[in-house]
Amino acid sequence: MIDCVENRLLTSRRSLLLGGASFAAWAYLPKFARAADGRDPRLIVVILRGALDGLSTVAPIGDPDYAGLHGSIALAADGAHPAIMLDSFFALHPAMPELARMYRDKHAAVVHAVATPYRDRSHFDGQDVLESGYAGPGRVQSGWLNRALEALPRGERVSSALAVGPTTPLVLRGNAPTVGWAPVALPQADDDTAMRLVDLYRHRDPALAIALSQGLQFDKAAVGDDMKPKAGNQVAQMRQVARGAAKLMASDDGPRIAALAFDGWDTHANEGGPVGRLAFLLGGLDGALAEFESGLGERWRDTVVVVATEFGRTARINGTDGTDHGTGTIALLAGGAVKGGRVISDWPGLKLANLHEGRDLKPTTDLRSVIKGVLQGQFGLSDRVLAETVFPDSVTAKPMQGLV
Amino acid sequence: MARDSQAALVALNRFGLGARGGASGDLINAASDPRGFVKAELVRGSGVLLEAPGLQSTQQLGLAVFAYQDQVKQAREAAKAAAPAGTPSPAEQKPGLRRNLSLNAAATEVAGQMTEARPADNAAKPDAMQPNAAPPAAKPAPQPLNVIQKTFRTEALARLQRATLATCGFTERLVAFWSNHFCISATKGELARIWAGAFEREAIRPHVLGRFADMLRAVEQHPAMLFFLDNQQSLGPDSRAGQNRKRGLNENLAREIMELHTLGVGGGYTQDDVTSLARIITGWTFAGRQGQLGTPGSFVFNSNAHQPGAQMLLGKTYEPTGLAQGEAALAEIARHPSTANFIATKFVRHFVADDPPPGLVAQLRDVFVRTDGDLKALAAALIDSDEAWKAPLTKMRSPYDFLVASGRLLARVPEDPGAYLNSLNLLGQPLWSPAGPNGFPDTGAAWAAPEGMKLRLDIAAQMGARLGPNIDPLDLLEFAAADAASIETRRTIERAESRQQALALLLMSPEMQRR
Numbered sequence: 001m002i003d004c005v006e007n008r009l010l011t012s013r014r015s016l017l018l019g020g021a022s023f024a025a026w027a028y029l030p031k032f033a034r035a036a037d038g039r040d041p042r043l044i045v046v047i048l049r050g051a052l053d054g055l056s057t058v059a060p061i062g063d064p065d066y067a068g069l070h071g072s073i074a075l076a077a078d079g080a081h082p083a084i085m086l087d088s089f090f091a092l093h094p095a096m097p098e099l100a101r102m103y104r105d106k107h108a109a110v111v112h113a114v115a116t117p118y119r120d121r122s123h124f125d126g127q128d129v130l131e132s133g134y135a136g137p138g139r140v141q142s143g144w145l146n147r148a149l150e151a152l153p154r155g156e157r158v159s160s161a162l163a164v165g166p167t168t169p170l171v172l173r174g175n176a177p178t179v180g181w182a183p184v185a186l187p188q189a190d191d192d193t194a195m196r197l198v199d200l201y202r203h204r205d206p207a208l209a210i211a212l213s214q215g216l217q218f219d220k221a222a223v224g225d226d227m228k229p230k231a232g233n234q235v236a237q238m239r240q241v242a243r244g245a246a247k248l249m250a251s252d253d254g255p256r257i258a259a260l261a262f263d264g265w266d267t268h269a270n271e272g273g274p275v276g277r278l279a280f281l282l283g284g285l286d287g288a289l290a291e292f293e294s295g296l297g298e299r300w301r302d303t304v305v306v307v308a309t310e311f312g313r314t315a316r317i318n319g320t321d322g323t324d325h326g327t328g329t330i331a332l333l334a335g336g337a338v339k340g341g342r343v344i345s346d347w348p349g350l351k352l353a354n355l356h357e358g359r360d361l362k363p364t365t366d367l368r369s370v371i372k373g374v375l376q377g378q379f380g381l382s383d384r385v386l387a388e389t390v391f392p393d394s395v396t397a398k399p400m401q402g403l404v
Numbered sequence: 405m406a407r408d409s410q411a412a413l414v415a416l417n418r419f420g421l422g423a424r425g426g427a428s429g430d431l432i433n434a435a436s437d438p439r440g441f442v443k444a445e446l447v448r449g450s451g452v453l454l455e456a457p458g459l460q461s462t463q464q465l466g467l468a469v470f471a472y473q474d475q476v477k478q479a480r481e482a483a484k485a486a487a488p489a490g491t492p493s494p495a496e497q498k499p500g501l502r503r504n505l506s507l508n509a510a511a512t513e514v515a516g517q518m519t520e521a522r523p524a525d526n527a528a529k530p531d532a533m534q535p536n537a538a539p540p541a542a543k544p545a546p547q548p549l550n551v552i553q554k555t556f557r558t559e560a561l562a563r564l565q566r567a568t569l570a571t572c573g574f575t576e577r578l579v580a581f582w583s584n585h586f587c588i589s590a591t592k593g594e595l596a597r598i599w600a601g602a603f604e605r606e607a608i609r610p611h612v613l614g615r616f617a618d619m620l621r622a623v624e625q626h627p628a629m630l631f632f633l634d635n636q637q638s639l640g641p642d643s644r645a646g647q648n649r650k651r652g653l654n655e656n657l658a659r660e661i662m663e664l665h666t667l668g669v670g671g672g673y674t675q676d677d678v679t680s681l682a683r684i685i686t687g688w689t690f691a692g693r694q695g696q697l698g699t700p701g702s703f704v705f706n707s708n709a710h711q712p713g714a715q716m717l718l719g720k721t722y723e724p725t726g727l728a729q730g731e732a733a734l735a736e737i738a739r740h741p742s743t744a745n746f747i748a749t750k751f752v753r754h755f756v757a758d759d760p761p762p763g764l765v766a767q768l769r770d771v772f773v774r775t776d777g778d779l780k781a782l783a784a785a786l787i788d789s790d791e792a793w794k795a796p797l798t799k800m801r802s803p804y805d806f807l808v809a810s811g812r813l814l815a816r817v818p819e820d821p822g823a824y825l826n827s828l829n830l831l832g833q834p835l836w837s838p839a840g841p842n843g844f845p846d847t848g849a850a851w852a853a854p855e856g857m858k859l860r861l862d863i864a865a866q867m868g869a870r871l872g873p874n875i876d877p878l879d880l881l882e883f884a885a886a887d888a889a890s891i892e893t894r895r896t897i898e899r900a901e902s903r904q905q906a907l908a909l910l911l912m913s914p915e916m917q918r919r
Contacts, residue, residue: 050901124877124903141874170873189865193905197861197912200896205914208852215858266901 041337041378042249042303044292045145045171045259048285049127050192050266052309054329055361056278057096058110058343062089065350069316073273073323081274086110090343095279096286099334102293103341108334109403111370112345115311115363121325123266126310131171133368133391144390145259146174148375151385172259190234192264235284238262242288246295262288265309269320289334300336304374304404307332308367314359315350328361331370337378337404344400366397377404409888411438414793417801417919418755419786421573422809425883430571435886442787445575446780452575452612454605456562462602462627465555466701469598470693472551552598556590559601560821560835567808568817578612578783579604580804581754583836586623586665587843588632590836595631600836603628616747616777617738621731624661625703627690633657633841640686640711653711658682660841666737668746677718683711684722685730744772747782750846755786756795758847764791797918800848803831805919806860810911813884814871827863831856852917861912868908877906885915 059075060066061083067074075083075091083091084100090112092100102108118129118137125137133144168178194216201209241260248254264281271278285307293300312329328348333340348354348362356362372386376399387395412434416423419442423430434441445451460468549557567576583604590597607626611619623629630636638654639646646652658681662673687710691698698704705727715722715729720736722729737743748769752760764786771785772778786792801809807827811818818824828835838844845851877897881889893913900906910916 049904123899123901124906127902189861189908192901193865193868193908194861196896196900196905197909200892200909200913203892204890205918207848208857208914208917211852211854212857212861213854215854215856215861263902263905266899268899 039302039337040299041256042296042299042335043145043257043374043378044245044249044303044305044335045257046285046288046305046307047127047131047169047171047259047261048265048307048309049261049263050123050309051126051311051313051325052265052329053267053271053278053313053323054112054114054309055313055315056271056273056323057093057282058086058112058330059083059091059093060089060112060347060350061085061091063347063350069350071317072321073271073276073278073317075274079274083274086343089347090345093279093282094274095283098286098290098293099332102289102334106341107336107338108332109338109340110343110345111331111333111365111367111400112343113328113348113361113363114331114365114367114370115328116367118311119327121311121327123310123325128170130308130310130367131169133171133394135393141170142174143169143171143259144371145171145257146176146178148379148381148386148390149176149257150174151381151389152379169259169261172257190263192266234264235280235287238284239287239291242291243295246292250296250299267313267322268318268324269322271317271322292334302337303335304337304378305332305334306371306374307334308371312361312363315355315361316359326360327356328363331367333370333374333403339402339404365400366394368394368397369400370403372397373400373403375399407432407435408438409435409886411435411793412441413797413885413888413915414438415442416572417809417915418792418797418799419572419574419577421567421570421576421805422812422916423883423885424568424812424815425880426815428571428815428883431883431886434572438793439787442572442574443784445570445572446613446783446787451570452579452609454562454566454609456565458558459562459605460555460602462599462606463699463701465598465602466595466627466690468551468555469594470700473594473693552594555598556600557821557825559605560825561818563601563604563835564808564811564818564821564824568811573808573812574783575612577755577805578779579609581751582612582619582779583608584838584843584846585750586619586629587838587841588628588836589838589841591834592632596628599628599631604836611779613780613783614778616743616772616779617735619779620661620665620734620738623665624657624685624730624734625688627701627703630657630688630690630703633660635685636689638682638686639709640683642713643686643709643711645706645709646686646711653679653682653686655679655682657688658685661734662737664842666746667740667742668749671740671742671746673718676716680715680717681733684715684717684733686711687727688730738777741773744769744777748772751782751786752792754846755799756792757798758849761791761795764789798848799919800851801917801919802844802846802851803828803833803856803860804835806831806911806917807863809916810864810867813880813911813916814867814875816871830859830863860917861908864908864911865904867911868904868906872902872904872907875903875907877903877910880907880910884910889913889915 055066055070056073056075059070061075061077067076075093077083077085077091081094083094084097085091086100086103090110092103092110099108103110116126116129117135118126120126122137128137129135131143132140133147134140172178194212198209198213198216201212245258245260249256249258262281262285265278267278270276273279289305292303292305296303308331309329312326313323314326318324344365346364348364350361352358354362368391372391372394375381375386375390376383381390383399386399387397391397409431412423412431415434415438416430423434567573570576586608588596588600588603590600603626607622607629608619611622633656634654635657638657639649639651641652655678659678661681662671662678663669667673687706687708689697689704689706689709691700691702691704693700697706707726710726713724715733717733718737718740722733725732745765748765749760751768752765756764767789768782768785771781775781807824811824825835833844877900881894881897885893893910893915896913897906897910900909
């Protein structure tokens with residue numbers, strides 16, 4: 001059973017490639033609705049594959065049912081690793097001090113209890129809906145970000161020639177040309193994939209389990225919370241990808257739009273609370289946000305970073321100190337252009353009756369509304385284009401106002 | 405008709421190269437009639453030969469390599485005349501070998517070429533990412549390929565495409581088996597590299613469903629083998645050339661014929677037999693660039709180098725009949741009981757189990773003896789034996805089989821061999837380039853080693869990252885194993901956190917790794 005994967009970090013493992021960044025390559029700089037004011041907007045979309053536990057990232061500490069449901073991994077405002085209070089109700093995971101600072105500076109916002117229109121719990125289909133922008137899975141081979149790009153009016157010519165990275169995420173695939181970039185390193189399977197495979201081998205093929213474990217140089221002593229970030233690990237890789245992307249986007253003729261994906265958020269077992277596996281990954285994400293900020297320099301002022309995931313996780317922890325596939329979760333916005341310092345949420349509450357299907361945080365905000373609000377604020381796309389082309393059949397999901 | 409998915413796995417993976425994805429229906433067809441599915445390829449014998457545009461004969465390639473070497477020599481001399489002494493010229497760089505190819509560069513190249521391949525179906529618009537856009541940390545521009553490298557890649561691509569498109573792949577597996585049994589190594593030198601593919605096409609393929617004795621003769625008379633095991637240097641001590649040049653025997657080929665190609669170690673031959681056979685095959689050579697003995701690059705019998713007189717070999721006397729002396733000796737060795745035993749053992753070890761079941765070995769040995777080395781009968785007997793179908797799937801796929809099976813499942817016909825060649829290098833099975841004349845090993849101990857498994861996973865993760873977004877991993881699992889897949893494998897794939905991860909896990913699953 002995958003749910004029983006021992007949660008061990010391979011401390012002696014080599015560096016990992018979590019995902020490259022892909023960019024929109026523009027032959028022309030779009031004329032923005034507000035080009036006159038001298039803004040030169042940037043947009044970065046970060047996809048977290050595996051379904052992020054929104055309740056552990058931005059915890060509703062003020063909800064009386066939260067601590068009981070999230071049990072051993074619940075965040076708290078006190079203790080050895082207190083969560084960072086964002087307001088009187090929500091608290092940010094302590095592994096994200098950079099995001100907390102941006103939030104205090106009003107350059108970051110959280111949207112809580114959010115979901116795409118997808119209501120089943122398959123990673124594959126959930127990611128398909130999240131990235132394609134369609135209401136259901138498997139309908140199209142292009143992404144909403146690419147279609148948004150196509151809808152922009154053309155302005156002056158800019159040159160951009162970037163290198164090849166791994167694959168373009170679906171969100172950025174389509175008719176508008178894109179280019180990719182990835183850190184030049186030997187791309188390797190990430191720890192999570194390796195662990196799942198070792199677990200499968202343990203059940204089905206012990207000889208291969210031993211061989212692969214040795215090959216991966218499992219450090220038998222590294223168990224549980226012993227996950228100190230080390231050079232060359234996942235966290236460093238996330239920062240590296242972000243740094244490279246920011247550098248390319250900072251130049252005057254560089255791409256204005258980027259998408260990238262970080263893997264590993266499927267925390268079925270030993271998710272950890274203020275420290276542990278999720279904390280480790282969130283630290284990496286926090287570092288990536290900081291790299292965007294410093295790497296984009298002057299351009300950060302006009303930047304929005306959207307962090308989204310295919311769905312959330314169960315409100316109640318499972319029997320292995322993790323969480324299973326759920327529905328409602330968070331989206332994060334960061335960047336100088338964000339009207340931040342807020343947790344935007346029509347909070348549904350965590351009483352059993354209020355949970356989606358009696359198990360998940362109920363989504364009260366359509367993620368498409370959030371993204372539409374960002375696209376409109378940054379690039380001036382019309383309601384009609386957003387509802388027909390970018391997110392087909394989404395008239396009911398109105399663009400959220402005042403995000404940018 | 406009852407469908408037996410487990411038997412389909414045996415048919416496709418143990419004997420073939422794995423189920424093809426897409427609309428092939430391979431798994432269903434194999435499940436309906438497992439033995440018939442495998443045997444169908446034995447009937448269509450013509451499908452073993454490989455002819456494709458751009459594939460040239462050994463002779464043509466010999467001429468090409470001699471011409472290339474002449475050019476290099478001229479360029480070097482011209483450079484020497486022009487440059488101050490001590491400056492190495494570009495021409496002095498060894499052609500045919502990549503220099504300073506780091507692991508990272510190789511792997512990055514693997515990754516890059518996996519991207520270049522176009523999806524077989526055009527449902528998805530290929531990424532507009534241009535592989536020729538210069539990365540920030542670009543590799544230096546590659547030198548244009550010389551004729552040796554180009555030929556090697558053309559031959560490799562033809563082989564890979566054939567393997568990817570074959571229905572079951574049993575005959576291609578047989579080709580690979582015999583090619584490894586009678587291996588040469590492309591690392592021996594420029595001639596070996598340019599001839600590696602032609603050797604397989606000319607000496608192995610025509611006989612894979614023919615007679616062992618014919619394959620043996622074709623192999624030992626092929627210029628690539630004569631060059632690989634130094635027989636062109638071997639002179640009869642009492643031959644005219646031996647007397648003139650005060651040089652003599654080189655036993656390399658004679659020893660390997662008996663030790664590796666026919667009788668096997670402990671097969672009943674002595675050092676005297678090795679020496680005798682070496683004498684018998686003196687004069688077996690190929691014409692060089694001057695063409696004094698014949699068309700450059702063709703097999704010739706040089707009587708000037710041939711040891712005169714009768715020879716005693718394995719208790720039998722061979723009269724001095726020139727070329728026929730050696731041909732008679734090979735025919736006799738091919739019929740030797742030790743040869744039947746050695747071949748049957750190796751055959752069963754390759755297809756069925758690292759520790760070959762003695763009963764099945766005995767059965768195949770008898771077929772080999774009874775049919776005078778009919779290799780089609782040998783293959784058919786294997787397919788007809790219940791034991792070959794009942795034995796658990798414990799064999800580890802070699803890197804080549806793993807990569808080809810992955811490509812088949814993903815329904816991607818390679819257009820460039822680079823990704824495969826680099827992956828094979830990384831995984832320790834460089835194409836046509838084993839470390840020694842005994843070929844690549846054929847056991848789990850070799851292919852399921854820790855480092856190899858880790859690298860396999862990295863390569864699978866690469867394929868997952870690149871190709872995963874466009875596939876449904878559960879559909880692929882149906883193509884690959886259907887209900888013969890274990891519940892754990894199915895769950896692992898269902899629960900993967902992304903399509904990319906799911907594809908990597910599927911490619912690494914026991915169902916894809918074992919055969």
